Structure formats: structure tokens, C-alpha cells
Amino acid sequence: ALDLIKARAEELAGHGLVLSFSDWRDWLNREFERAMFRDERMVSPVVITHLAAARLRQFDFAVVVGADREHLAPASSTAIFANEAVRRELGLAGKAAARERLREDLILLISGARRLLFTRQAHRGDEVNLPSPELEVLDMLHELAYGKRLAITPQADVVRGDRGDVRPLPRPAPRLPLAAVPTRLSASAYGSLVACPYQYFARHVLRLIEPDEVSEALAKQDYGEAVHDILHRFHRDHPRLMQHDDATLAARLMALTDEAFAAACDDNFLEHGWRLRFASRIPAYVAWAKEREKTGWLWAEGETPRSRPLALNDGAALELHGRIDRIDRSGERVALLDYKTQSPESLRAKIKAPHEEVQLAFYSLLEGGAVEEAAYVMLDDDKVGTAPIPDVAAWAARHDERIVTLFSDLRQGAALPAHGLPAVCEYCDVGGVCRRPHHAEDTA
Numbered sequence: 086a087l088d089l090i091k092a093r094a095e096e097l098a099g100h101g102l103v104l105s106f107s108d109w110r111d112w113l114n115r116e117f118e119r120a121m122f123r124d125e126r127m128v129s130p131v132v133i134t135h136l137a138a139a140r141l142r143q144f145d146f147a148v149v150v151g152a153d154r155e156h157l158a159p160a161s162s163t164a165i166f167a168n169e170a171v172r173r174e175l176g177l178a179g180k181a182a183a184r185e186r187l188r189e190d191l192i193l194l195i196s197g198a199r200r201l202l203f204t205r206q207a208h209r210g211d212e213v214n215l216p217s218p219e220l221e222v223l224d225m226l227h228e229l230a231y232g233k234r235l236a237i238t239p240q241a242d243v244v245r246g247d248r249g250d251v252r253p254l255p256r257p258a259p260r261l262p263l264a265a266v267p268t269r270l271s272a273s274a275y276g277s278l279v280a281c282p283y284q285y286f287a288r289h290v291l292r293l294i295e296p297d298e299v300s301e302a303l304a305k306q307d308y309g310e311a312v313h314d315i316l317h318r319f320h321r322d323h324p325r326l327m328q329h330d331d332a333t334l335a336a337r338l339m340a341l342t343d344e345a346f347a348a349a350c351d352d353n354f355l356e357h358g359w360r361l362r363f364a365s366r367i368p369a370y371v372a373w374a375k376e377r378e379k380t381g382w383l384w385a386e387g388e389t390p391r392s393r394p395l396a397l398n399d400g401a402a403l404e405l406h407g408r409i410d411r412i413d414r415s416g417e418r419v420a421l422l423d424y425k426t427q428s429p430e431s432l433r434a435k436i437k438a439p440h441e442e443v444q445l446a447f448y449s450l451l452e453g454g455a456v457e458e459a460a461y462v463m464l465d466d467d468k469v470g471t472a473p474i475p476d477v478a479a480w481a482a483r484h485d486e487r488i489v490t491l492f493s494d495l496r497q498g499a500a501l502p503a504h505g506l507p508a509v510c511e512y513c514d515v516g517g518v519c520r521r522p523h524h525a526e527d528t529a
Contacts, residue, residue: 157217159183258502281505398493420458
């Protein structure tokens, strides 16, 4: 990797192009993806390579892994402005040339290897994973010429295998030494602890948090962050909306939207879809915000950091910390709002499961005092509205008690078992550590 960076630095010496860190990181990621890393000091008779690089090479034994329809297939690249017909008319290489190249690679590999084995995963989920069409043609030809097929049907006892003394993994349930019990808790960490204690252990105790992926396209999370920034700047500049007409407010929101998505749209035309998605909701948001102001709720703060110590049963302290999207006030009354770009149906479902949905309750604990309202602002519909939690004080008190109990128990050696629901496990980024499908309780 260092040699690659050094070579690229020498090649680019003298160029005056200036990139942002994000653009530079995208470029470097692509360079790493294209590079072939090999330690030349290692001498081995085993060679791992791709099919095209095996041309004109001799092998005593070759194994082609992943010989199914998806992986052992002609290289394809979908062009936006030149489809297959246009490419043929212009004399450019297309699908037929790619298929011919694949067959040539296979012919050269077969003729250059004394023995050859093609393997593939038999099933993908509940469906049969079919072999590459090129291998099916070769198998059919061999059967017509020699009276037997090339494909090997695994014996039943090989498929089943002999389990012997092999036993399923026990469900992990680590216990923390006192010094390893965290002393700070955020809303996301608390949500992880509630969803699956083992997930919390891996993410926030072992700190095995998956790093951000380098992506050239905006994701739903990026869109949500942009919307948060737009609305924070809008209300900071216009804390009292009734002083302005709807057209002025909508124009300001549109200008902030254009500014927030400008860089992404310059890099990728398709990102205009995200910009237009929020732009279409601007009139509804202005109407909702003005109506809310009429009821007496006035914007007070946004993106506000808060922290609060919480006394545990053994006298130790746990610090709650976080950042509240929006705080409204009406006299001495306080309302906490959290902007959400999820569907209204999913947000209303969260409110119906107060023990699992912890974010608003956590923010209420952080704010303390007389929090009269805690609600999600639903921004993913033509009509903007709120999904408030019922009885904020009682809900926050229950979570206060639960946090104290959980961390007091952790300090006494309570376990952190892996017991997430399938919906939690489906998107969990520490599944490779937990390995739920191999747990004894989940194995027939």
C-alpha cells in the first residue's frame, strides 16, 4: 500500500488539482480497488489469480471457485448513452465479444491444466444456484461424445457429513469486569443495549463499530443528515416564522436545500432526486411550522448538546450525553422534537412500542425538568406532522429506572447475551462476531 501511494505521488507531482478530503478519499479507494497486492518475497507453488490472468499458464491442478451463473459469466457494463445496438453499429465490443472472451479464457485454462475442478455453492438461500451456462454446454458436449457427464453429484453422506463431536456454538453472553463497564451512555448506545445486549458489548465495549464505507452516492442516512442541517439553519435564521410570508420562508428553505445538495449534485446528477424529494415537502413544512407557532410553541434551540449524571445503585455515576435536534418552548413548558425522514407508518409503530423505542425518552432524561411534549416530526410524507409519545414524564421515568437497573447489574457481573430479534440481526454489523446462525438454540 505504501509503495502504491509513493508511485501515485510521483506520477501526480506537479499537478495543481486540489480535492476535498472526501473526493481524495474516494479516489484513493478506487486506486486500492484496482491495485493487485502481492508479497514478492513469498515463494509458493499455489497461485491465486483471476481467469483472464491464467491465459497461457500451465497448471498441475486448477480449481475454479464460484462457477455459477452470476460469477462465471461474461463481463458486462451497462452504458447509459450507448446500448448494445449502438455499440454494434459503431463497431465497439459488446456482449458477444465478452462472451467470446470468456470462452477463450476457459479453453486456454482447460488446455493448460492437467486436472481441473469447477466448484460452486449448491444453494443460495432456498434456491438452487445454477452452474454457468458455459459449463452446461461443456457438460452436454462431453455426454454426447463420451456417454458420461462431467458434473459430479455429491454423495449423500458427503453432503450430510459426520458431525462426530462437533457441537453448535453456545449463545455468547459475556460478563464485564468492573473496570470495563462504560461510564457514559448515548441514545444510540442505549438503543443498541435494548435491541441486543451482545450488540452493545461488541459496539460500545469492544468498540468494533463498522467504519464508514466510501460511497460515491448519497444514502438515506446522508439525506437525513442534510435535512437536519437545512432545518437547523432555517430556524436559527428565522426563529419567529409569523413575521414572514410563506413565499419568503419557502424561498429561503429552497436556497438552503440547493446549497446542502450542491456538491453531491455536481458529482452525480442522480442526487437531484434527493434534493427534489425534500424540496417537494417545503410548502407542507412551512405550513406545519407556522401552525405550530400559532399554538404557542416557539423554536428555542437546535442541535443542542446535553449531558446529565445518573446515580447507580452502588453509588457510581453514569453520564448520559447526546444532542437534541430541536427544543421548542411555550412559557415554562418544553417540547423536544426529532426530525425523521422515515415513513409515518414506521414512526407510529415505534411510538406503540415504548420499551423498544428509546430515543425520545432518552432525550427527555437529558433535558430533565418539565418536558411536556416529545415527538417525531414526520418529513417523509406530503403532509408534515408529528408523532408524539404519550405521557412523557411516565415514559422517561420508566427508562430512567431501567438504565439504573441495567448498569447497576452490569457492575455486579450481569451477562450481555445475544438475544436480538431477527429484525435486529438482519441489519446488525457485528454478526460476524456473534454468529447467531451457529448458536445452539438456533440449530435444529
